[in-house]
Amino acid sequence: MRIFFSLFAFVFTLSISAQTVPSAIVQTIEGKKVDSKTFDNDGKPFIINFWATWCAPCKRELNNISDVYEDWQEETGVKLIAVSLDDSRSAARVAPYVNGQDWDYEVYIDINADFKRMMNVNNPPQTFLVDGNGKIVYQHVGYAPGDEEELYEEIKKLLE
Amino acid sequence: MWGSKLGLSSIRPFRLFNSFPFFLFLSVISLHTFGQSDPGEIHGNLNVDAQYYNEDSTIGATVPPEQMGINAWGNVIYTRGKFSAGLRFESYEPSMLGYPAGQPYSGTGIGYRYVSYKVDELEVTLGNFFEQFGSGMIFRAYEERGLGVDNAMDGVRLRYNAGKGLYLKGAVGRQRFGFEDGFTKGPGIVRAIDAELSMNELFPSLADNGKNITLGGSFVSKFQEDKDPLLVLPENVGSFAGRARYTNAKWNIFAEYAHKINDPNVQNDFIYKDGQGMVLQANYSIKGFAFGLGAHTYDNMSFQSDRAAPTGFDLNVNFLPPLTLPHTYNLPATLYPYATQPNGEVGFQGDLVYKFKKKSKLGGKYGTTIAINYASVFSLDSTAIPNDENLDGYKTNFFSPGDQMYFQDFNIKLHKKFKNKSELVLTYINMVYDIDVIQGKPGDPVIFADFAIVDYSIPLKKRHNLRIELQHLWTKQDKGNWITGLAEYTISPGWFFSILNQFNYGGPVDTKQINYPLGSVGYTKGGNRIQVNYGRQRAGIFCVGGVCRQVPAANGLSVSITSTF
Numbered sequence: 001m002r003i004f005f006s007l008f009a010f011v012f013t014l015s016i017s018a019q020t021v022p023s024a025i026v027q028t029i030e031g032k033k034v035d036s037k038t039f040d041n042d043g044k045p046f047i048i049n050f051w052a053t054w055c056a057p058c059k060r061e062l063n064n065i066s067d068v069y070e071d072w073q074e075e076t077g078v079k080l081i082a083v084s085l086d087d088s089r090s091a092a093r094v095a096p097y098v099n100g101q102d103w104d105y106e107v108y109i110d111i112n113a114d115f116k117r118m119m120n121v122n123n124p125p126q127t128f129l130v131d132g133n134g135k136i137v138y139q140h141v142g143y144a145p146g147d148e149e150e151l152y153e154e155i156k157k158l159l160e
Numbered sequence: 161m162w163g164s165k166l167g168l169s170s171i172r173p174f175r176l177f178n179s180f181p182f183f184l185f186l187s188v189i190s191l192h193t194f195g196q197s198d199p200g201e202i203h204g205n206l207n208v209d210a211q212y213y214n215e216d217s218t219i220g221a222t223v224p225p226e227q228m229g230i231n232a233w234g235n236v237i238y239t240r241g242k243f244s245a246g247l248r249f250e251s252y253e254p255s256m257l258g259y260p261a262g263q264p265y266s267g268t269g270i271g272y273r274y275v276s277y278k279v280d281e282l283e284v285t286l287g288n289f290f291e292q293f294g295s296g297m298i299f300r301a302y303e304e305r306g307l308g309v310d311n312a313m314d315g316v317r318l319r320y321n322a323g324k325g326l327y328l329k330g331a332v333g334r335q336r337f338g339f340e341d342g343f344t345k346g347p348g349i350v351r352a353i354d355a356e357l358s359m360n361e362l363f364p365s366l367a368d369n370g371k372n373i374t375l376g377g378s379f380v381s382k383f384q385e386d387k388d389p390l391l392v393l394p395e396n397v398g399s400f401a402g403r404a405r406y407t408n409a410k411w412n413i414f415a416e417y418a419h420k421i422n423d424p425n426v427q428n429d430f431i432y433k434d435g436q437g438m439v440l441q442a443n444y445s446i447k448g449f450a451f452g453l454g455a456h457t458y459d460n461m462s463f464q465s466d467r468a469a470p471t472g473f474d475l476n477v478n479f480l481p482p483l484t485l486p487h488t489y490n491l492p493a494t495l496y497p498y499a500t501q502p503n504g505e506v507g508f509q510g511d512l513v514y515k516f517k518k519k520s521k522l523g524g525k526y527g528t529t530i531a532i533n534y535a536s537v538f539s540l541d542s543t544a545i546p547n548d549e550n551l552d553g554y555k556t557n558f559f560s561p562g563d564q565m566y567f568q569d570f571n572i573k574l575h576k577k578f579k580n581k582s583e584l585v586l587t588y589i590n591m592v593y594d595i596d597v598i599q600g601k602p603g604d605p606v607i608f609a610d611f612a613i614v615d616y617s618i619p620l621k622k623r624h625n626l627r628i629e630l631q632h633l634w635t636k637q638d639k640g641n642w643i644t645g646l647a648e649y650t651i652s653p654g655w656f657f658s659i660l661n662q663f664n665y666g667g668p669v670d671t672k673q674i675n676y677p678l679g680s681v682g683y684t685k686g687g688n689r690i691q692v693n694y695g696r697q698r699a700g701i702f703c704v705g706g707v708c709r710q711v712p713a714a715n716g717l718s719v720s721i722t723s724t725f
Contacts, residue, residue, distance in 0.1 A: 019201055022239050023278075030407040031374045032358065033327065054486040060583075060617075067526055067577075087302070088295040089481040092441045093511065095412050096450030100513030100529065112292045113302070118244075120205035120235055122722040123306075126687070139687045139724065145581075146623035146652030 019136045021048070021128075024115035026083060026108040029095045034108065036115050040134065044077040045158045047151070048128040050110075050121050052085040053093045058125040059101075061143035066103050068148070078155050080105045085116055085124055127151060131158050200240030205687075206723040207305065208232040211256055216715035218674060219696055222257070229256035233271065233305065247273035250339060260308015261709035262473030263338030271336075271343045272312060281321040288312045288343075291331055293354040293378040296479035297418035297437045298399040298463065301335065307702065307709050311476050312336045314345055325361025329354040335465050335475050346475040347384055348465030354378040374405040382465045382477060391430065391551075397423040399435075399463065399478075414441045418478075420463060424551070427462035427472060428503055431553030435460035437480065438559065445513075448527075452511040454483045457559045459540055462502035472502070473709075483509045484535040484569055489587065489613050490662075491631045491644055494700030496593045496609060498567045499708050504540035506561040509533070526577035533571050539564035539597075565606075568592040582618035587611070595638065599701070609635040623652040640667030656682035656691070662698055687724035692717070 023037040039046065051058035062082060065072075072078050082105040084094045091109050098107050110116055119128065122141070129138040129151065138154045140147060210230040213223040230253055237246035250271035255264065274287035290312055292300040303310040315333015322328055330353045334345045356376040360366035366373070379400045386393040403416035420435035428435075436459050443452040463478040484498040484507070512532045516523035539562035542554040571589040578584070589611040595604045610633070617627040629646040641664070648658040662676040678695035699713040 019203060022201075022203065022237075022244070023242075029412065030372050031405050032372065054488060056488040063577075087481070088292070088300070088479065089483075090486065092412070092414065092443055092452060092454065093485075096443050096445045096452050096511060096513055099445035099447055100450040100515055100531070102447045102515055102527070112290060114290070117235070117246075117290075118203070118237065118239075120203050120237065120724045122205055122207050122724065126724070140653065140684070141687055141689050141722065141724065142656075142682075142684050144650030144652045144656060144684075145617065145619055145625040146650075149623065150653045 020134050021130060021136065022115075022118040024110070024118045026110045026115050029098070029107055029109065036118070039081060039130070041077070041079040041132075043132045044079070045129060045131050045155055046079040046081060047155075048081050048083060048119075048130060049105075050083050050085055050116060050119070050124045050126045052124050053090050053097050054086070055124045057143040059097075060145070061125050061127075061148065062103065062105070063101060064145065065148050065151075066101065066105075068152075069104060072152060072155070076155050076159055082107045083115060084109045085113065085121075087111060087113075129154050129158075198240065200238055200243075202236065202238055204234060204236040204725050206232075206234040206721070208721040209256060209718070210720075211714060211718040212716045213257070213714060214716040216696065216713070219676065219713040219715065220699065221696070221713045221715045224254065224257060226254055229254055229259070231256050231259055231265075231308075235272075242278035243276070245273075245275040250343075252339065255308075257714060258709065258711045260310075260473075262308070262471045263344075265308060265339035267339070267341035269339075269342035271310070271339060281323070283319040285317040285319075288314050288336070289317045289331070289333075291317060291329065291352070292479070293329070293352065293380070294376055294401055294403040294416050295414075295439050295481055297416060297439065297458075297461065298378060298401045298420065298478050299350075299352045299354075299380045300476075300479035302479065309473060309709075310336050310343075311474075312343075313350065314343075315350075325358035327356045327358070335477070337466075337475055346464075346466045346469070348467075348475070349383045350380065350465050350477055351382075352378065352380040369408075371408045372406070374403075376403045377401070380477060382463075384465070384467060391424065393424055393467065394422055397421055397463075410444055410446055412441075412443045412445075415439070418461070420461060423463065423467070425462060425464060425467035426469065427464065428460050428553070431460070431551050433460055433552045433554070435463070436558070437461045439481065443511075448515040448517060450511070450513040452509075454509045455507065455559075456481075456483055457506045457540070458500065458502060459504050459556055459558075460553070482537075483507050484537065484567065485509075485511075485533045485571065487571075487589070489611075489615075489629070489631055490646075490660075491613075491633045491642055492589055492591070492611050494698070494702065494711075495633065495638075495642070496591060496595075496598075496607065497701050497708050498535075498537065498569070498593075499598055501537075501566060501597065504542065504556070505537050505566060506540060506559060507535065507537035507567075509535035524576065525579050528577075529573075529575040531573045531575075533569070533573075535567070535569045536565065537567040538562055539566060564594070564597075565592060566594045566597050580618070582616065584617075585613075585615040587613040587615070589613075605637050607635055607637040609633055609637075625650045625652070638667075639664055639672075641665050654683055654685060656680070656684070660695075689720075689722045691720045693720075694718075 127140045131137045212228045233250040235248045248271045251268040252265040272288045276285040301313045313333040317331040320328045332351045336343045337346045338344045359373040381398040399420040401418035406413045416439045418437045422432040424430040439456045441454045465475045469475045480500040482500045487493040516528040518527045540556045541560035541562040542556040574586045591609045593607040613631045627648040631644040633642040644662045646660045658680045660678045665673045676696040676698045680693045682691035697714045701708045702711045
């Protein structure tokens, strides 16, 4: 047991200050490999959302944000990065779904779940807000209609 | 300074865990943080599911001697620059009924640990890792914690970006098997290499045209000692696969072929026939319109790093993706989900999505989406070999479907959002389901089922939302008809309340008209979520990504907590 306690002590003595986006390789819909560490939005905040084509609340969330996304972008310059957790079973459904729904998000597929593991996501949907300096400042797990309003308030706070 | 604070010198990880990577994990962290200003970052998460069981003979719910079950795990990942290390504690005291899918998990200990370092374009990982080549037909080490599927490798992995679009991967190790105060490993050694070439990184003119061609090839082999007194079993079993993907702004076309050299094992009844598989996908999509076609065949493609693995869930080296649509609604998802038949199947599917534009007549303010999907899966067209002296089992023509239909699914979904922001989703599903083949229930007749589902969501006031789901299943086979009603009330961003009832009627036994009520309350704050359920849970099949496990009927109180930090 001693090693467990030491480890916990170790974890908590490390300064858990603001976290940054860790490095993992994800793919664009075209199959191009991109390091998540390079995600940015020219100094403006961006959202990282984990979703999947088989996840009903995920799709509800991204469809609801899609309805207001133009306004969000105009007012804050925010960008949404939608990371699909579809595996080789359903990854082929990502592009048709994204285009079929007319989403304007930047979409990646995390086929080996490497980025999901590095971000410690349990179950989708899970949403992270990253500020202009690359620090993760807010996160939310699950989706209930209206959650996007809280997210938008958090985005606006960053611009104050 | 960190090292001295913790007294790391007094810890003996070797004796405690008999594990080199764990020792490395601590020592590298202490080395790296010692006397440096950047302490790195710690990320982690936690997942706890617990259930207290009540006896309920009506639904066949049993109570384990411990009266409760708990599955818990937590990951801690440390990153600093190009270095990363992580581990996961797991605890099953005891595991919940029906969990995991394969080998039992028991006790508390470390289920996963690794260290990883990047030097320029080379990434080295020591310890546990997950990896996948192509669609996974010859290699996929992955986890679905909710199912208890985890065939993580334990060994070493290299990933190298050679430049000009060439990506190389290599891995050697043994796979996670079960869990007894720590993960246990299977007897076979897996060796895997993969090369992928992205043509538009090699020829930038392609990229300018918005086109990309990716080519990939992999070789995977397993070694396991032959201790069989009668048969001469191959100790090294090799497999190879080749794949190609073409994409442009509208099209996405993928093909992969895999071949496996003779691999007699429990799953294929120890036949020496080679295995082969092929996956084909083509999708076309533009804004508001998409269609997709898919086909695959798997012939004797069960590939486990122990030829005598106790179940089909254990020690899988590969993953055979099903091409059927994973349903999200409770009745079709948990009663009759499809699972790939690794010994042989041929499947076809097609998708169509169309969105009536916003502000058009049928589209309304937000647009209306219609999605149609069809899939069918057949047996292999195979004939048994008479006087089968070479133990080849059977003969088959490549990609030729047999007479037996395992599964068919036609479904249509209509999604409409109204001016007042209420949303309506209508779903109809027609299904043919060979429960004998798919769920291994010999003698049970093929199921013909129709499902109709109404899902209506309406905001009642700011951030308050009510969602109602009504599902009906009509069938004359299996347990007969089901009706499911769900009411879900959410108050953003925190609260969640729901009442679910499932009612089984019209089955062969008239007296068995059973209700399954279940109430839930959940609370979310940031990355933390807690949910409490009380009531009856129907026996069913819980699937993620086409892998399914049986969940027994249960009655009682369950709690689920997830957290990310």
